[in-house]
Amino acid sequence: MTSTFLQFLFSGLTLGAIYALAGLGFSIIYNASHVINFAQGEFLMIGAMATVSLVGLGLPLELAIPLAVAIAAAVGVALARFAVVPAGDASVVTVIIITIGASILLRGVAQVVWDKEFHALPAFSGTVPISVLGATMLPQSLWVMGVSLAAILALGWFFGRTMAGKAMLAVSYSRLGAQLVGVPIRRVLLTSFALSAGLGAIGGIVVAPITFTSYEAGVMLGLKGFSAAVLGGLGNGLGAVLGGLVVGIAEAMSAGYLSSAYKDATAFVIILVVLFFLPNGLLGHKGSERV
Amino acid sequence: MTSDVHASAAPARRGGLARALLRPRTGGLGLLALVIALLPLALPNAYAYDVAINAGLNAIVCVGLNLLIGYAGQISLGHAAFFGLGAYASGILTTRYGWPAPGALAAGAVLVGVLAFAVARPVLRLKGHYLAMATLGLGVIISIVLNTESWITGGPDGLMLDDLTVLGWTLAGDHTWYGIVGVTLLLTVWLALNLIDSPVGRALRALHGTEIGAQVVGVDTAHYKVLAFVVSAVIAAVAGSLFAHYAGMITPGKAGFMKSVELVTMVVFGGMASTFGAIVGAVSLTVLPQLLVAFEDYESIVLGLIMIGTMVFMRRGLFVTLLDLAKSWRRS
Amino acid sequence: MTLLRVETLSKQFGGIAAVDGLSFAVEAGTIHSIIGPNGAGKTTVLNLVTGVYAPSRGAVYLDGAMVSGKPPYELAACGLSRTFQNLQIYTSMTALENVMVGRHLRLDRRLLPSLLRFPGVVRRDEAARDRCIELMEFVGCGRYVDADAASLPYGALKRLEIARALATEPKLLLLDEPAAGLNATESREVDAVIKKIAAQGITVILVEHDMKMVMGISDRILVLNHGRKLTEGAPDEIAAHPDVIAAYLGAAA
Numbered sequence: 001m002t003s004t005f006l007q008f009l010f011s012g013l014t015l016g017a018i019y020a021l022a023g024l025g026f027s028i029i030y031n032a033s034h035v036i037n038f039a040q041g042e043f044l045m046i047g048a049m050a051t052v053s054l055v056g057l058g059l060p061l062e063l064a065i066p067l068a069v070a071i072a073a074a075v076g077v078a079l080a081r082f083a084v085v086p087a088g089d090a091s092v093v094t095v096i097i098i099t100i101g102a103s104i105l106l107r108g109v110a111q112v113v114w115d116k117e118f119h120a121l122p123a124f125s126g127t128v129p130i131s132v133l134g135a136t137m138l139p140q141s142l143w144v145m146g147v148s149l150a151a152i153l154a155l156g157w158f159f160g161r162t163m164a165g166k167a168m169l170a171v172s173y174s175r176l177g178a179q180l181v182g183v184p185i186r187r188v189l190l191t192s193f194a195l196s197a198g199l200g201a202i203g204g205i206v207v208a209p210i211t212f213t214s215y216e217a218g219v220m221l222g223l224k225g226f227s228a229a230v231l232g233g234l235g236n237g238l239g240a241v242l243g244g245l246v247v248g249i250a251e252a253m254s255a256g257y258l259s260s261a262y263k264d265a266t267a268f269v270i271i272l273v274v275l276f277f278l279p280n281g282l283l284g285h286k287g288s289e290r291v
Numbered sequence: 292m293t294s295d296v297h298a299s300a301a302p303a304r305r306g307g308l309a310r311a312l313l314r315p316r317t318g319g320l321g322l323l324a325l326v327i328a329l330l331p332l333a334l335p336n337a338y339a340y341d342v343a344i345n346a347g348l349n350a351i352v353c354v355g356l357n358l359l360i361g362y363a364g365q366i367s368l369g370h371a372a373f374f375g376l377g378a379y380a381s382g383i384l385t386t387r388y389g390w391p392a393p394g395a396l397a398a399g400a401v402l403v404g405v406l407a408f409a410v411a412r413p414v415l416r417l418k419g420h421y422l423a424m425a426t427l428g429l430g431v432i433i434s435i436v437l438n439t440e441s442w443i444t445g446g447p448d449g450l451m452l453d454d455l456t457v458l459g460w461t462l463a464g465d466h467t468w469y470g471i472v473g474v475t476l477l478l479t480v481w482l483a484l485n486l487i488d489s490p491v492g493r494a495l496r497a498l499h500g501t502e503i504g505a506q507v508v509g510v511d512t513a514h515y516k517v518l519a520f521v522v523s524a525v526i527a528a529v530a531g532s533l534f535a536h537y538a539g540m541i542t543p544g545k546a547g548f549m550k551s552v553e554l555v556t557m558v559v560f561g562g563m564a565s566t567f568g569a570i571v572g573a574v575s576l577t578v579l580p581q582l583l584v585a586f587e588d589y590e591s592i593v594l595g596l597i598m599i600g601t602m603v604f605m606r607r608g609l610f611v612t613l614l615d616l617a618k619s620w621r622r623s
Numbered sequence: 624m625t626l627l628r629v630e631t632l633s634k635q636f637g638g639i640a641a642v643d644g645l646s647f648a649v650e651a652g653t654i655h656s657i658i659g660p661n662g663a664g665k666t667t668v669l670n671l672v673t674g675v676y677a678p679s680r681g682a683v684y685l686d687g688a689m690v691s692g693k694p695p696y697e698l699a700a701c702g703l704s705r706t707f708q709n710l711q712i713y714t715s716m717t718a719l720e721n722v723m724v725g726r727h728l729r730l731d732r733r734l735l736p737s738l739l740r741f742p743g744v745v746r747r748d749e750a751a752r753d754r755c756i757e758l759m760e761f762v763g764c765g766r767y768v769d770a771d772a773a774s775l776p777y778g779a780l781k782r783l784e785i786a787r788a789l790a791t792e793p794k795l796l797l798l799d800e801p802a803a804g805l806n807a808t809e810s811r812e813v814d815a816v817i818k819k820i821a822a823q824g825i826t827v828i829l830v831e832h833d834m835k836m837v838m839g840i841s842d843r844i845l846v847l848n849h850g851r852k853l854t855e856g857a858p859d860e861i862a863a864h865p866d867v868i869a870a871y872l873g874a875a876a
Binding site: 482485486488489490491492493494496497499500501503504505506507508509510511512518522564 | 673674675694695696698699700704705707711712713714715716720721723724725726727728730731732734737738739740744748787788790791
């Protein structure tokens, strides 16, 4: 009983860590630009696929991963520079279409550069399951949780302690105010895309040995990440992490105890229930209209 | 002062015929009828008819969706689910329960109307990205249900339908279906144009501009958002039913997230808050992928680039941008 | 006869009282102005009376019936209408359509007749159109009937909001700084419009900084400071009141 529960909890935490990273990606970009980047899932896919290719070319994993993350970050900057910046202050719907267009474009590119097959990345430190309190756990799950935690802490340090991070936070509070004190808005926007893309790529890479990857792998990961970000309250980094864990654990529990067919619906059921009662997410602030 | 009066009144009176042609309910509807009537002359084969019929069905959905997105200003990333529910309702009721097709179509429309009404109030309390998320989630949940409950929906393989029979007549063949879809599209456009130019339509457009500004003159904004949501959902359901009977089969993909995105893209691509823009968008983006088939693997790349390019360079959509260009060209 | 009565009305924003225990009454058929320095809570009072905000404490009575807590669209049905300091124009509609939305409650708003364009809907719409053109002429923006609202100059938009509010046929019209941003000539024209509105028997509550306008047309003036009533009276009493002079010129006076 307890061991099955633990089993589901471990897989939930593993999933949740990935959703948290994807959700953080949404939040970072949202804070810098009030854009919801529907191509966020594709960053996870690009990270994983690029790593698979680089490893296939004979590069050691230690070299392939940073290179893949850099590739994803570069794609992120290009997306911001050529699709989001030119849109300027277009309406919410317009920007949604742009980023969805970008996700379709990136999937198309992935299809051409790579293929339509599923790919696996070798596990970082073997596949011998570890036994914890009667439940088993893949070593890769530890990698997922450990790397995610490290990334989240590093991000916390970046926003809390560095000038660039503080500048980005300033923009999220008041774009105009930040501009007035000399924060380069455009560079903040590009940085936010690089950061989210890199973060997404890391998530995509560490989870690839468990879930496999393909050119389409980003779609659901992206939507779950979006759910995580909305659940926590858009733009709230801690909320996105919390939202990711909630979504991941709930998904694993419903797959385990209820029906595996409906596991992908879990995230959306939760998000609907939460939004019906808290229209601004779990940790969001209630805004009031000024007239 | 007086010269000012004339300056602002003049454009309204100039070009009587051109203006009447541009006025939606007189010229626009007539022109659309003409195009629908004459198009078959340019359709060479069954494949072309198929594309035209699908374009027409998408146009019906988009004219309805435009009431919600373009006029009331509320996004929905889940409307394919209503299209799918309409299609499945028709499929299930006719094949499994032996209902007559018109009854199944009506039942599907009522079912979707009731469902949309039930979820609309809490969903439409949300704004912006939260609304996008909620409608997206709703659509995904419905499509997962359609995918999973295979005992009634046929699961991922989908559901086969018999030919549509109405009062003993079997409706089949490209020409018949072209006619059915053409007439339904005209009817939908007529209804939509009526609505837009009525107290209800003005209330929708007003709340799009400013909710508080609409409320202080008596517009119950929540009520009208729900109304637009339900009307657009019912129109999608009817189009879905027609599609299911026409295609002879329905699969869960037609209710999925990507189909919802496609529908919104059509509306925005053609031009929000323009009924004919929605039609232009639906037709362009139905025909385009057919042309892109030649590019094979590059289809998604081209489609993605077109979506980004249109939104960056023609923010108000293809039709509206071209219309504005035509107007300014005529003026100069 | 008292049309509007406000009793110990309070509104807190995160612990700060924007309006604090305010009571006043407005007689039917008068022009009642609310003045006070910036941040005195004038617009908040308007937002409370028109249902944009729900009061933290206290109540608003219209014709003796309690109306506080009702949403703005229900208050509109009770005969309340208003304009905004920060314009609330429907920018994607024509100027005339903006005013026609003001007829909303007086028209056939049922879905089916609208969809099928019943003759009755069309007839009432046409009557509303004529009435709204008259209203636009009445407030002095008749030349913009066919123009897109987004293309109107600022001064015309202010008048357009007044026309839209009048289209609801209100008992009580609340104007939030109708002269702000207008030049002297335009302000005098708005003066005249407000007087004409009052002459038709519509009660007016006016929030305004233009003292010339306030002193010239008000029957009664309420002075607010820090969310509270500083004083209330006829224009000549207010002009001579030492507290008012102090509040406006600072403690030095």
